[in-house]
Amino acid sequence: MSLKTHSVVIVGYGGMGSYHGKLILDNTRLKVTGTYDVLASRREASKEDGYPAYESYEAVLEDPSVDVVLIATPNDVHKELVISAMQHGKHVICEKPVTMNVKDFEEMMTVAKETGRVLMVHQNRRWDEDFRIIKEMYDKKTIGDLFQIESRVHGANGIPGDWRHLEAYGGGMLLDWGVHLLDQFVVMIDSKITSVTSRLSFILGDEVDDGFDAVLEFENGVTAIVEVGTTNFITLPRWYVKGTEGTAVIEDWSLTGRSVMQNREVGKIEPKPIKAGVGLTKTMAPPSEEATVTEALPKAFEHESSFYDNFANVVEGTAEPIVKNSEVLRVLNLIENVFKAARTREVVKDFDIYEPKN
Numbered sequence: 482m483s484l485k486t487h488s489v490v491i492v493g494y495g496g497m498g499s500y501h502g503k504l505i506l507d508n509t510r511l512k513v514t515g516t517y518d519v520l521a522s523r524r525e526a527s528k529e530d531g532y533p534a535y536e537s538y539e540a541v542l543e544d545p546s547v548d549v550v551l552i553a554t555p556n557d558v559h560k561e562l563v564i565s566a567m568q569h570g571k572h573v574i575c576e577k578p579v580t581m582n583v584k585d586f587e588e589m590m591t592v593a594k595e596t597g598r599v600l601m602v603h604q605n606r607r608w609d610e611d612f613r614i615i616k617e618m619y620d621k622k623t624i625g626d627l628f629q630i631e632s633r634v635h636g637a638n639g640i641p642g643d644w645r646h647l648e649a650y651g652g653g654m655l656l657d658w659g660v661h662l663l664d665q666f667v668v669m670i671d672s673k674i675t676s677v678t679s680r681l682s683f684i685l686g687d688e689v690d691d692g693f694d695a696v697l698e699f700e701n702g703v704t705a706i707v708e709v710g711t712t713n714f715i716t717l718p719r720w721y722v723k724g725t726e727g728t729a730v731i732e733d734w735s736l737t738g739r740s741v742m743q744n745r746e747v748g749k750i751e752p753k754p755i756k757a758g759v760g761l762t763k764t765m766a767p768p769s770e771e772a773t774v775t776e777a778l779p780k781a782f783e784h785e786s787s788f789y790d791n792f793a794n795v796v797e798g799t800a801e802p803i804v805k806n807s808e809v810l811r812v813l814n815l816i817e818n819v820f821k822a823a824r825t826r827e828v829v830k831d832f833d834i835y836e837p838k839n
């Protein structure tokens with residue numbers, strides 16, 4: 482039996498919209514049949530890429546041959562575009578952040594329920610291999626119980642583009658990269674977040690944050706340190722994690738990394754003191770080679786399907802969404818409280834809307 486192909490119109494044919502166009506070419510369940518962008522130049526670009534461009538959003542919504550609308554516009558207009566698409570009977574894929582606050586997303590979820598349409602948010606970094614390796618280590622306890630997980634993305638190019646510099650469009654790095662990194666923690670750690678502290682950075686003088694750091698504490702004892710920087714000419718590792726039996730690092734997107742554990746077979750070996758600066762230390766001396774075991778990182782766990790296949794299966798009623806709206810809502814609530822912690826410079830507690838899975 483051949484599966485149905487769902488026709489998709491990409492709305493917002495900029496950087497990410499055109500990237501979806503390329504990615505969906507390799508997918509058998511979805512087919513891009515057109516695009517719409519407010520800019521004539523982007524409608525021309527779409528035609529050059531082989532996708533017919535609609536002249537208005539209304540024309541997309543009134544076209545009965547369109548099954549799915551994929552929203553890849555700046556963040557401020559996601560809500561109105563998503564809601565009207567569902568009210569016209571379309572299923573929707575929406576780029577992250579789906580919207581900027583909990584209240585707006587609750588309204589969108591209500592419309593999804595009322596219309597019976599699928600609304601799935603493109604939290605694509607759940608498929609990133611670096612994240613899937615760390616989640617595998619967390620779940621399988623390959624270096625014992627992970628108790629501190631540090632997740633960083635560092636760049637030196639400032640805030641990109643135009644609208645990302647402006648608050649009214651939902652700009653800033655917490656809403657841009659932060660939403661990915663926080664989403665990864667929400668799906669990895671099945672425990673309530675008990676507190677958050679954070680700082681936003683405004684090094685570049687924009688009205689929105691050009692980076693942030695946040696510390697999240699989970700009820701199960703895990704601490705997460707999350708950092709996004711756009712003024713970092715020297716980068717720190719993408720992931721640095723500490724477990725009860727070892728330490729692991731993933732340096733970069735090429736997945737260079739390793740884990741180092743105590744060698745249980747040889748037992749404890751006293752380190753030799755080293756000269757450190759002008760002093761002498763045994764505490765900070767590196768463990769001898771025999772005292773530790775260095776291993777390659779484990780293989781990443783696999784999702785049961787790609788984002789697009791999962792979306793098609795959800796539309797057909799044969800699968801549960803991998804990106805659940807309850808998780809998206811929890812991340813938006815977390816983001817609101819990261820902003821609050823930064824603004825008030827206080828530890829924010831008792832905000833998480835975590836619901837135990839079992």
Ligand code: NAD
Nearest residue numbers: 493494495496497498518519520523553554555556576577
């Ligand atoms: P962009 O500026 O490159 O493109 C946005 C496009 O939307 C522009 O061509 C603009 O003309 C068009 N547009 C604006 N308002 C519109 C409207 N009302 N109707 C139709 N078109 C409209 O921005 P981008 O970098 O492509 O980001 C777009 C979205 O994709 C954002 O939500 C962003 O957060 C998200 N994004 C996601 C990822 C990811 O990995 N998931 C990566 C990049 C961007």
